[in-house]
Amino acid sequence: MNNSFGRRLTLTLFGESHGPEIGCVIDGLRPGLRVEEETIARLLALRRPAGLISTARLEPDPFRIVSGVYQGRSTGSPLCILIPNLDSRSSDYVNLLNTPRPSHADYTGFVKYGGFADPRGGGHFSGRLTAPLVAAGAIFLTALAEQGIFLGTHIARCGGIADRAFGELRADLRHLEQASFPVLDAARGKAMIRAISEAARAGDSVGGVLETAVIGLPAGLGEPWFDTLEGLLSHGLFSIPAVKGVEFGDGFALTEQRGSRANDAFRVEGGRIVTASNHNGGINGGISNGMPLLFRTAVKPTPSIALPQQTVNLATGEETMIQVEGRHDPCIVPRARVVQDSITALVLLDLLEAEAGTKQRNCAEGGGCSTL
Numbered sequence: 001m002n003n004s005f006g007r008r009l010t011l012t013l014f015g016e017s018h019g020p021e022i023g024c025v026i027d028g029l030r031p032g033l034r035v036e037e038e039t040i041a042r043l044l045a046l047r048r049p050a051g052l053i054s055t056a057r058l059e060p061d062p063f064r065i066v067s068g069v070y071q072g073r074s075t076g077s078p079l080c081i082l083i084p085n086l087d088s089r090s091s092d093y094v095n096l097l098n099t100p101r102p103s104h105a106d107y108t109g110f111v112k113y114g115g116f117a118d119p120r121g122g123g124h125f126s127g128r129l130t131a132p133l134v135a136a137g138a139i140f141l142t143a144l145a146e147q148g149i150f151l152g153t154h155i156a157r158c159g160g161i162a163d164r165a166f167g168e169l170r171a172d173l174r175h176l177e178q179a180s181f182p183v184l185d186a187a188r189g190k191a192m193i194r195a196i197s198e199a200a201r202a203g204d205s206v207g208g209v210l211e212t213a214v215i216g217l218p219a220g221l222g223e224p225w226f227d228t229l230e231g232l233l234s235h236g237l238f239s240i241p242a243v244k245g246v247e248f249g250d251g252f253a254l255t256e257q258r259g260s261r262a263n264d265a266f267r268v269e270g271g272r273i274v275t276a277s278n279h280n281g282g283i284n285g286g287i288s289n290g291m292p293l294l295f296r297t298a299v300k301p302t303p304s305i306a307l308p309q310q311t312v313n314l315a316t317g318e319e320t321m322i323q324v325e326g327r328h329d330p331c332i333v334p335r336a337r338v339v340q341d342s343i344t345a346l347v348l349l350d351l352l353e354a355e356a357g358t359k360q361r362n363c364a365e366g367g368g369c370s371t372l
Contacts, residue, residue, distance in 0.1 A: 001113075001124075003124075005235075005236060005239065005346065006028070006346060006347075006350045007350055007354060008028050008350055008353045008354045009026070009027075009028040009029060009346070009349055009350040009353050010026070010027045010028055010350075011024055011025075011026055011133070011136050011346055012024060012025045012027070013129050013132055013133060015085075015124070015129065015132070016118045016120070016121075016123040016124050016126070017085070017118075017120060017121030017122050017123055017124075017126035017128040017129075018085060018118070018120035018121045018123070019085060019118065020084065020085065021082050021083060021084050021085065022082075022083050022085060022128060022129055022131060022132055023080060023081050023082040023083055023132050024080070024081050024132035024133065024135065024136050025078050025079070025080050026068065026078065026079040026080075026081075026136050026139065027078045027079075028350075028353065029068065029074045029076065029079055029139070030074065030076065030353070031073070031074055031075055031076030032073050032074060033073065033074040033139065033142070033143050033146075034072060034073060034142050034143075034146070035065070035069045035072055035073065035074055035079070035139055035142075036072070036138070036142055037065070039138045039141075039142055040063060040081075040135050040138040040139070041063075042138075043134050043135070043137060043138045043141075043338050043341075043342070044061045044063065044131060044134055044135060044138075046134075046180065046182075046335075046337075046338040047130065047131060047134045047335050047338045047339065048061065048335075049329070049335070050180060050181070050334070050335075053193055053196040053197060053200065053329075053330060053331060053334070058087055059083075059085065059086060059087050059128075059131070060086065061083050061131055061135075062083075062084065062086075063081055063082065063083045063132075063135050064081070064082045064083075065079065065080070065081050066080045066081075066082055067079060067080045068080060074139075079139070081132055081135045081136065083131050083132055083135065085128070097119055098313050098314045098315045098316075099311045099312070099313055099314070099320060099322045100311055100312070100314065101303060101304060101309070101311070101322065101324055102303060102309050102310070102311060103300070103303035104122065104125075104303050104304070105122065105125035106119060106122075107314075109123070109125055110314065125241075126241075127241045127242075127332065130240070130241070130336075130339045130342075133339060133342050133343065134338050134339060134342045136342065136346070137338070137339075137341060137342020137343070137345050137346065138342075140342065140345035140346050140348075140349045141341065141342070141345045143345075143349055144345055144348060144349055144352075147216070147352070148216040149214065149215070149216040149217055149348065150170070150173050150214070150215050150216055151173065151212060151213065151214040151215070151293075151341060151344055151345065151348075152172065152173040152176035152177065152182075152212070152213060152341065153176065153182060153210050153211065153212040153213075153337040153338075153340045153341050153344075154166075154172075154176055154179075154182045154183055154184050154210070154211055154337070155181075155182055155183050155189075155192060155208055155209070155210060155211075155333055155334065155337065156208075156209040156210065156211035156296060157208055157209040158192045158195065158196070158206060158207075158208030158209070158331065158333050159191075159192050159194075159195025159196055159198075159199070159206045159208070159331070160195060161188055161191045161192045161195060162188065163183045163184050163185055163188050163189070163192075164184050164185045164188065165184075166184070166211070166213050166294070167184070169213050169215050169292055170215060172184055172213070173213065173215065176337075181193065181334055182334060182337045192208075196330050196331040197330075199330050199331070200330035202307075203305055203306030203307045204301075204305050204306075204307060204330070205301040205302035205303075205304075205305050205328075205329070205330045205331060206301050206330065206331045206333075207242070207298070207299045207300045207301040207302075207331070207333065208299050208331065208333035209296050209297065209298055209299070210296065210297045210299060210333060210336060210337055210340050211294070211295070211296045212293075212294070212295055212296070212297075212340055212341070212344055213292055213293070213294055214282070214292060214293035214294075214344065214348070215292050215293075217282065217288050217290070217292075217293050217348065218288065218290060219287070219288055219289050219290035220287060220288060220355070221287065221288040221348070221351045221352065221355060222283070222286045222287040222288055222351065223286060223287070224285055224286050224287070225286070227286075228283075228285075228286025228287075229283050229286055229287060229288055229293075229351070230248050230283055230286060230295075231286070232347050232350075232351065233246070233295065233344065233347050234246045235347075236343040236344070236346060236347045237295075237297055237340065237343060237344075239343065240297070240336060240339050240340060240343060241332075242299050242300050242302070242332055242336070243297045243298065243299055243300075243336075244298050244299070244300045245297065245298030246295060246296070246297050246298075247295065247296050248280070248281035248283060248294065248295045249278065249279050249280040249281025249282070249283070249294055249295075250262070250279045250280075250281075251281075251295075251296065254279065257279075261279075262279050262280075263279070264276065264277045264278060264279055264280055264284075264291075265277070272290075273290070274290070274291060275289065275291050278291050278292060278294065281293060281294040281295055282294060297340060299332065299333050299336055301331070302328055302329050302330060302331060302332050304324045304328035305324065305328075306323065306324065307323070308321050308322070308323050309321065309322055309323070309324070
């Protein structure tokens with residue numbers, strides 16, 4: 001079981017949904033980075049359930065940083081964050097132990113780990129594990145901001161309602177930093193909430209599309225072929241529970257355009273090379289081109305619904321019906337936006353650290369680098 005992601009900067013997740021604690025270990029973090037507990041708490045609050053459109057499982061997430069930080073700065077040693085599970089209710093899953101929930105990891109986890117995986121609340125497969133990911137993401141986002149790189153995610157579409165497109169990016173990203181329901185148009189956000197509420201009343205669920213923008217990213221990040229910027233980001237984004245699709249820039253819509261429209265012409269603006277449009281989402285040849293990075297993810301409807309569903313009893317091999325009990329989100333899209341921010345920040349910071357390391361090695365070997 002591989003629970004770590006990253007190359008120079010790595011994040012390891014551990015714990016289960018109904019275990020005593022969940023947490024993460026960050027390794028490879030440079031010493032001296034600011035670690036702001038108030039920022040961690042703020043982002044965890046954005047991931048937390050909010051009212052009737054979320055699960056009734058209310059976890060306050062009183063995290064503890066138990067290593068790797070001294071006087072508010074990273075020490076360079078592994079940084080470990082622990083978060084207790086205080087509101088688990090394992091009795092909800094007693095009747096489901098031999099009957100995998102459709103579209104969950106119950107069956108695939110049972111097969112892969114021979115029935116030894118903790119099945120309660122999804123165990124290690126649960127979205128509950130995104131809490132330590134978000135706690136770590138707060139540190140990564142702070143480190144990126146210190147380099148002038150900012151990012152944010154809004155709900156581009158949910159329940160058949162579309163938010164407005166990104167406009168003036170810096171202003172939009174500042175708005176999203178504090179938005180409890182991450183949309184750019186409040187009226188459309190209210191319509192989305194109504195659609196989620198209607199699905200919940202019907203015992204059903206809905207999915208949606210999340211769109212992320214990154215500004216301040218320098219040109220030159222990523223590699224051709226197997227470590228492209230799109231490939232590394234997609235690897236991380238597909239680790240988010242329920243993400244089933246990723247597209248960059250205009251994505252699949254590019255297939256309906258001619259090259260004369262899809263191409264992003266280069267021009268000079270203020271002595272800097274930029275593109276006149278951004279159909280390719282800030283990436284050419286797998287490498288960032290200095291324009292805003294734009295991508296979207298498709299998030300499927302929450303598979304835990306109150307309606308009867310067909311499954312198989314693993315003990316008898318017979319088909320049967322189940323009705324999932326417990327507390328579940330009718331839509332995870334609003335809570336997933338800060339998870340998307342966090343995994344994006346991890347990928348980008350890891351790439352920046354690797355790029356800095358490469359430059360240091362080149363300078364040391366060539367002796368041609370100047371600090372003037």
